[in-house]
Amino acid sequence: xxxxxxxxxxxxxxxxxxxxxxxxxxxxxxxxxxxxxxxxxxxxxxxxxxxxxxxxxxxxxxxxxxxxxxxxxxxxxxxxxxxxxxxxxxxxxxxxxxxxxxxxxxxxxxxxxxxxxxxxxxxxxxxxxxxxxxxxxxxxxxxxxxxxxxxxxxxxxxxxxxxxxxxxxxxxxxxxxxx
Numbered sequence: 001x002x003x004x005x006x007x008x009x010x011x012x013x014x015x016x017x018x019x020x021x022x023x024x025x026x027x028x029x030x031x032x033x034x035x036x037x038x039x040x041x042x043x044x045x046x047x048x049x050x051x052x053x054x055x056x057x058x059x060x061x062x063x064x065x066x067x068x069x070x071x072x073x074x075x076x077x078x079x080x081x082x083x084x085x086x087x088x089x090x091x092x093x094x095x096x097x098x099x100x101x102x103x104x105x106x107x108x109x110x111x112x113x114x115x116x117x118x119x120x121x122x123x124x125x126x127x128x129x130x131x132x133x134x135x136x137x138x139x140x141x142x143x144x145x146x147x148x149x150x151x152x153x154x155x156x157x158x159x160x161x162x163x164x165x166x167x168x169x170x171x172x173x174x175x176x177x178x179x
Contacts, residue, residue, distance in 0.1 A: 006038040007175050009168070010070050012096065013079025013110070014089035016042050028077070031165050035172045039077075040069050070099050075171045077164065080150060081110030086123055093154065100157050105174040107159040107167035116155075117145040 009032055015024045029039035043065030053061055070076065076099040083089040088110075099106050112119065117134050120126060125137045134143040148155035159174070161167035172178075 006036055007074040007172075007177065008038045008040050008072060009171060010040045010073035010076045010095070010099070011042065012070075012076050012092045012099075014081070014083045014092060015079055028164060031168055032077075035168050036177055037168065037172060037175075040073055042066050043069055066095065067098065070095060070104070071102065073099070073104060075099075075104050075175055076106040077167055077171060078106055078108040078158065079110045079164070080108040080154065080158075080160075082112075086116075086120055088150070088154070096154065096158060105159070105171055106157065107161055107170040107174070108154075109161050109164050109167040111149045111160055113162075114149070115145070115147050116150055117143045117147075 011025060011028050011032075015021050015028075018024055025039070025041040029041070032039035043062065076096065078088075078092055078096050080088040080092065080096075083092075087093075096106050096108070120143045121134055124143075126134050126143055127137055129135050129140075134145050135141060136143065144151060146152055149160060159167065159170045161170055
């Protein structure tokens with residue numbers, strides 16, 4: 001299949017912030033290619049004329065570029081690893097939700113095994129209340145305890161896999177490709 005006709009996969013995740021982001025995206029694109037997919041990395045600084053932009057203008061260009069790439073993609077591969085805390089990168093979560101709203105399949109990786117509640121309970125001062133609901137001791141906030149690896153809105157809307165390669169295979173299957 002010619003490269004311009006391959007299913008396009010938007011590569012979402014906080015990898016754009018890594019000092020080795022070029023190598024990370026090269027590996028992800030190579031993994032896509034092995035499955036007959038074309039990886040689309042975020043357009044954070046690749047748009048023409050971006051070098052002269054700053055502040056709000058640059059932020060708007062990045063936003064518009066990434067939204068356009070998601071719209072042009074056939075599916076999304078999302079790195080939902082914890083980022084600066086116990087939750088995935090908020091920008092990546094937005095991209096996942098946007099893709100789901102557009103009806104595009106999303107597969108994700110980077111989520112540790114076990115439940116979100118267990119991870120929160122290990123990292124924060126929590127205890128079960130009288131009904132057995134896990135709550136943060138400081139303010140009584142409930143910790144979602146439905147056994148999901150992430151917040152249920154993410155866990156139920158994406159296919160979770162243990163590696164980028166497994167997530168790409170899941171996406172390829174959802175796109176009707178043989179892997």
